[in-house]
Amino acid sequence: MPELSGLQKTAVLxxxxxxxxxxxxLSHLRESEVEQITAEILRMREIEQDTARDVFEEFHGIVKAKSFVAQGGTDFARELLSMSLGVEKAVELMNRLTAAFAETPFHFLSRADPRQLISFLQDEHPQVIALVLAHLTADMASVVLGGLPPELQSEVAHRIAVMDRTSPEVVRQVEDMLKKKLSSVLQPSELSTVGGLQPLVDIINRADRSTERLILEGLESRDRALAEEIRSKMFMFEDIVQLDDKSIQLVLREVQSSELATSLKGVSQEVRMKIMKNLSERAAQNLADEVEMLGPVRLKQVEEGQAKILQVIRKLEESGQLVIRRAGGDDEFVD
Structure with a gap:
């Protein structure tokens, strides 16, 4: 069972x-809190017995779920809001939430096991796989893409990158096909903008380093210009040299020395020097000694170490603690 957020647990409760x-x-909460909880209730629909039991046990046995399957959704949310906020406010809030949290195509796949999804999708046409992955979250899509055969990865990646807009009818037909094996089908009512470079970049950024390398190499053999455009939008391990010293020092505080040593095996002298110059003289010497003592290291281990450091960099970027200047970016900077 995936880990639930505090908000999701509250909604289950x-x-x-x-x-x-x-x-x-809810009558004792702020309206913004009521809205957030109601949004989660709208999303969850059925609540599995095991999920409910885990939540109730965490809340010290408020409810003991023996054979509990509850129904959330619109009706429950509307009744709940009417009783806590009054009918008029409930109608206003429900209209806003219904529009804001309308389910997107293939939303039902978010509950699927990625391994089962890989098994099911790998025999489908690459265009079908690309359409599905473009609608999934980047985290889940990267797992599925990484589980496909290498030659299929590059084909699907290319199709995601060049995909633009898809008609509701095409999406509906694919959903109808998936319904036979994976339940629930959504009914999108307008054109969906899916695919394109950014969704693919998001997917690759969350894939492991070996998958990232295979996808980019496969794309390069198909469309060199497209592969270069994608690289320009990504932050690769070698791009550490583009970070300023302050950012490098911020990253180094979050990285274990063993991971750093492994990740520096086989990198360019420029990358290694960028790291070393942002350590104290003693720490830099210790790191150099540790890299030397490692001897030959499997490529997979090096890529795993680099992936962990990239995760730290992306996390710091998302939190606003550092800024990555990507090639061709539209952002302007003032020193």
């Missing part, structure tokens, strides 16, 4: 308690 008890709780 609200559904399990029923509308009357939940309304009493």
């Amino acid at each position: 609200m559904v399990g308690m029923g509308p009357e008890a939940s309304a009493k709780v």
Whole structure:
């Protein structure tokens, strides 16, 4: 079972308690909190027995779920809001939430096991796989893409990159096909903008280093210009040399020396010097000694070490603690 956020656990608890008890709780919360909880209730639909039991046990046995399957969704949310906020506010809030949290195509696949999805999709046409992956979250899509055969990875990656807009009818037909094996089908009502370079970059950025390398090499053999454009939008390990010294020092504080030593095996002298100059003289010497003592290291180990450091960099970028200047970017900087 995937780890639930605090907000999701609260929503499970609200559904399990029923509308009357939940309304009493929500009446003591701020409207913004009520809206967030209601949004999660709208998303979850059915709540599995094991999920409910885990949540209830965590809340010290408020409810003991023996054979519990609750129903969230629109009706429950509307009744809950009416009882806690009044009918008029409930209608207004439900209209806003319904528009904001309308389910996207292939949303039902977010509950699927990625391994089962890989097994099912790998025999489908590359264009079908590309359409599905373009609608998944980048995290899940990277797992699925990484599990496909190498030759299929590059074909699918290329199709995601050049994909633009897809009609509702095509999406619906693919969903109907998936319904036979993976339940629920959504009904998109307007053109969906899917695919393109950025979704593919997001997917590759979350893949492991070996998968990243295979995808880019495969794309390069098909379309060198496209591969270069994707590289320009990505932050590769070798791009560490583009970071300023302050950012490098910020990254180094988050990285273990053993991972750093492994990741520096086989890199260019420029990359190694960029790292070394941002360490104290003693730390830099210790790192150089550790790299030397490692001897030959499997490529997979090096890529895993580099991937961990890239995760740190991306996390720091997402939190706004460092800025990555990508080639061809539209952002302007003032020193």
